[in-house]
Amino acid sequence: MKQSAPVLALAAVLLALPLALLTTLHQPMGAMMWDLYIYLDATNRIAGGQIPSIDFFAPVGALGYYLFAGAIWLFPNGHPLFLSAWSLLVVTVPLMAVVLIDVQRRSTALAFALLAPFLLYSLLPFNIGNFYPYPGSEGFGIYNRQVCQLLYVLAAALVFMKDCRKLCGGVAASMLALFFIKITGVVAGALMCGMALAAGRLSLKRSVIAASIFTAILVGLELATGVVSAYIGDILALLLLNDETLLPRLLKAASMNIGVSLATAGLCLALVLTDLDLVRQRLRNAASAPSPKTVSAILDFPFVWISVFLLAGLFFESQNTGSQALIFLYPLLLATGLDHYRRHGNTVRSGIVAVLALAVVIPPAVAVVQKASRAWVGMLGTVRLDHQNLKTMGAFAIRPSFAERARLMEAMFVENRKAFDALAVAGEPFSILLFSDFDFQWAWLHNADRAISAVRAYEARHGIRFETIMSIDFVNPFPWLMDRQAPRNIAIGADPTRAVPPPGDAENDAIRTVDLALMPTCPATPTQTALLALYAPALLPGHVRVSLTPCYDAFIRNGLLPTSDGSQRP
Structure with a gap:
């Protein structure tokens, strides 16, 4: 023995x-x-x-x-x-x-x-290395x-x-x-x-x-x-x-x-x-x-x-x-x-x-x-993410000061959208550590949750259902969160600087036929701007861009949009 x-x-x-896996342990x-x-x-x-x-x-x-x-x-x-x-x-x-x-x-x-x-x-x-101070x-x-x-x-x-x-x-x-x-x-x-x-x-x-x-x-x-x-x-x-x-x-x-x-x-x-x-x-x-x-x-x-x-x-x-x-x-x-x-x-x-x-x-x-x-000791004194649609993906907690900063920065991004859009077009993120900042990560989850609620409300209002959903962003968890489908042939982990080859015929066909494409805007980043430029030739002719929430735009396939007489466009 x-x-x-x-x-x-x-x-x-x-x-x-x-x-430890039978219940959702917030992290x-x-x-x-x-x-x-x-x-x-x-x-x-x-x-x-x-x-x-x-x-x-x-x-x-x-x-x-x-x-x-x-x-x-x-x-x-x-x-x-x-x-x-x-x-x-x-x-x-x-x-x-x-x-x-x-x-x-x-x-x-x-x-x-x-x-x-x-x-x-x-x-x-x-990880062993340090990539962020907190x-x-x-x-x-x-x-x-x-x-x-x-x-x-x-x-x-x-x-x-x-x-x-x-x-x-x-x-x-x-x-x-x-x-x-x-x-x-x-x-x-x-x-x-x-x-x-x-x-x-x-x-x-x-x-x-x-x-x-x-x-x-x-x-x-x-x-x-x-x-x-x-x-x-x-x-x-x-x-x-x-x-x-x-x-x-x-x-x-x-x-x-x-x-x-x-x-x-x-x-x-x-x-x-x-x-x-x-x-x-x-x-x-x-x-x-x-x-x-x-x-x-x-x-x-x-x-x-x-x-x-x-x-x-x-x-x-x-x-x-x-x-x-x-x-x-x-x-x-x-x-x-x-x-x-x-x-x-x-x-x-x-x-x-x-x-x-x-x-x-x-x-x-x-x-x-x-x-x-x-x-894990830092979990003491944190607040949990309040969400409706994120399943276990939203099982996170954060210090109140970061949550408050996320709220304030979101208002800043909405009020000054043109300035941040211009910064993204220039190829510069709002901050070098933007994608690491806890408040940005927190706000990203909040806005994804609100976007899903807005999509469901749009579907109920117009009597339609988006079966295939893509994201003009590095990640696309929306099909998993909404029990829908991701389009085939679209890259997973879409980093346009190192992990997204130029779209070919298969990719363009998938983009043309996707029902819904979601793009975060609080703030716009070089990643999203570059991805939109890659996808635009196939996406823009057949999709209409609408403001879904203050922090999310949606590209909806023309065939799903209702016409003035209530029918769907061909």
Whole structure:
């Protein structure tokens, strides 16, 4: 029983989570909640029969969307923030359990040491980096956090698993999940697996088997649905929209994670100096008798492993805003520290290595715990969002001062609309932190709620029903909120600067036939202005623009508008 305690603890946590999903636990308002709303949009599209990448442009893989859709079907009252974070456990828990079963046979303490960080990062839906000064929920970077958690499981398997067959299966399953969460994640995973192969930790035979399983499943899915080629097509389109070279992005990722990066570099230097004689010896062996074995012996040094894992992590972070960056270094550093202690004992050198290793792994954990604590303790003294139409999406609370500022700023936006419209046309938001500001996020939800009420009133007044609804905004949760349909072929997560290719025939046809398009105006932003310019050639000729509320405009398809004699226009 003691030997199986880590797996039993994992199972107990998993069985307890539904208790937090049976009712809607309000969460503190946070910055940039957009990814959360994207999941709701995707859930509605999937329920309507749409397939990501086939029926609509998606910047990431479909797995996260399907996991969330299943979770919200099982727990309709669960807060979307928790559902988005915990739905990945369907994938990571079985994989982590296999690792723990293998490890706990040798050491229960070691298994618990691997389990604790996994649960910390999986259960607390917070990013490591700071993107806003005030504490709150973090409904952005969700895909990135999921990739980091998968990479953690993969790293634990590569470093600690002894059962070669189970390792082979775990690698294949992890890489498939990474591929269908976010494609940059599978590239990072491939670098880590390549390191394990080069160092002799993962045999060539097992690597080929894992790659064959991975490829066979992709081919099967492609033949059955066409989703793989469609997904790759979306990624290629994204690359064309984002033409920035890799080096500046890598430098940006390193600077955003400078503390961990410097500590990791210092650790690698300490490991080189500690084992300098052994490094020289292996180099001489490889030079005098070059062979796969002698080369692998060189690559199997801990500092080489750590350097490659760090590079993989920085590559992944180069494409991200918000993440649990580099948490997958922990299993490798744990193994490195234990190995170093076994070989060198309780020495000053071991102490230096331990301190540097802790400097890598402690700050991310502290950051997540601190963020969660500040956000949830900050719920004291907050007011809940009053809404009629937002379902669980509106289960947020905020400090009264932010709610009051939201009310005052909305009046300012309405009274000075022309000025803010001109600012948006110039390509400048009202504030650099506009999309992060709590009052803006709060007002956005309020106005979305009012817009839905206005749409329902319009429908009742004119005896019509808008079946397909799109949004001239980054997100479109309205079909999910109103139990309607989103048009096919319209991009999800519509960022015109990096995630919306120029509309083609399919997109234009969908725009022409959409019943209703909603556009927020308090205030107008460059995102909405750019999207309207993209959609205008197909949208404006066949739709009439009306002021739905002081903060929302609507584009209504001509065929749905009543004529003077009460009939509908053709």
